[in-house]
Amino acid sequence: MKVYEKAPAKINLMLDVLHKREDGFHEVEMVMTMVDLADRLEMEPLGRDTIIISSQAGYIPLDEKNLAFKAAKLIKERYEVKQGVYIHLDKKIPVAAGLAGGSSDAAAALRGLNRLWKLGIPEEELQRLGAELGSDVPFCVAGGTAIARGRGERLERIANPPQCWVILAKPPINVSTADVYGRLRADKIRKHPSLRQMTEAIASQQFHRICAQLGNVLEDVTLAAYPQVLQLKETMLRLGADGALMSGSGPTVFGLVTKESKVARIYNGLRGFCKEVYAVRMLT
Structure with missing residues (x-):
C-alpha cells in the first residue's frame, strides 16, 4: 500500500506582530492561505522499523533535520508504531523562502502516516502534534484559509479569498x-x-x-x-x-x-x- 499527500505552499496575506512573549516567541496575528505550488510525498511501509527519506532535490537534508522525518518520528513515538516507513519527497517549493515548504511537508507526513498506519487521529490532534514541530505546521495540516494567532498555532478558519x-x-x-x-x-x-x-x-x-x-x-x-x-x-x-x-x-x-x-x-x-x-x- 502506498499513500500520497500533496504539500502546498502558503502565503501570508497579512502578518502582524503584537509583542514579544515571555517565552521568547512573538505574539502574531496572520491571515494565511494556500497556493497551487506544492511538494508531493509518497509513503509506503518498510519491512524494518526505521524511517528512510529520499528526494530528487540534492539541497535538502534527508535525516533528522528534515521536518517530514521529524513528523514521522514524532507520530511513531507518540502512538508506539513499530513499523518503518519509506518517504519519497518530490520537492518543488523553494527552501528558506517564507512559503512554509518544510512545514507543509511535515503536515503532509502527519496526514499521510495517519492514513498509512490507520491510526484514526482527529485533525485537531494532528494540529497539536504539528505545533510541536513548528509554528506553521498546524495551519498546513488544516489547509484552506485561516486567521492564525499565538505563535501561529491557534487557528480560526475563514472563507477563501476569490480565485486569482x-x-x-x-x-x-x-x-x-x-x-x-x-x-x-x-x-x-x-x-x-x-x-x-x-x-x-x-x-x-x-x-x-x-x-x-x-x-x-x-x-x-x-x-x-x-x-x-x-x-x-x-x-x-x-x-x-x-x-x-x-x-x-x-x-x-x-x-x-x-x-x-x-x-x-x-x-x-x-x-x-x-x-x-x-x-x-x-x-x-
Whole structure:
C-alpha cells in the first residue's frame, strides 16, 4: 500500500506582530492561505522499523533535520508504531523562502502516516502534534484559509479569498526566520496591518480591497537587510500586479493578479531578476 499527500505552499496575506512573549516567541496575528505550488510525498511501509527519506532535490537534508522525518518520528513515538516507513519527497517549493515548504511537508507526513498506519487521529490532534514541530505546521495540516494567532498555532478558519493568479518570485538568497524575528523590535513597528479590514475584504470577496489591505510587519526588517527583495516587490507592482507583498519572513515576494493577460508579462519580467519564478493559482 502506498499513500500520497500533496504539500502546498502558503502565503501570508497579512502578518502582524503584537509583542514579544515571555517565552521568547512573538505574539502574531496572520491571515494565511494556500497556493497551487506544492511538494508531493509518497509513503509506503518498510519491512524494518526505521524511517528512510529520499528526494530528487540534492539541497535538502534527508535525516533528522528534515521536518517530514521529524513528523514521522514524532507520530511513531507518540502512538508506539513499530513499523518503518519509506518517504519519497518530490520537492518543488523553494527552501528558506517564507512559503512554509518544510512545514507543509511535515503536515503532509502527519496526514499521510495517519492514513498509512490507520491510526484514526482527529485533525485537531494532528494540529497539536504539528505545533510541536513548528509554528506553521498546524495551519498546513488544516489547509484552506485561516486567521492564525499565538505563535501561529491557534487557528480560526475563514472563507477563501476569490480565485486569482499568484506570481511567486524568490531571489537567490536564503533568509533565516529566527534572524528576522531576532532583529524585529515589536515596540517600534510603525504601522500595523488591520486584521479586521482584511477579513472583511475576504468575506465580501472584494479582490482589490484585499490587495489594498496586504501587509507584513516583517518587511521592514528583511527589506532593510536585503534591498533586492524591495526591488523585486517594486518591479512586480510596476509590471502590473494588483497587489504585492513579501510572504512570511521572506525573501519570496508574491503578486496577486486577476487578469490572465498580465501573467506572462509579469512572469517574464521577473525572470530577468531571479530564476525562481512561479505562476500559480490560489487554492480555493
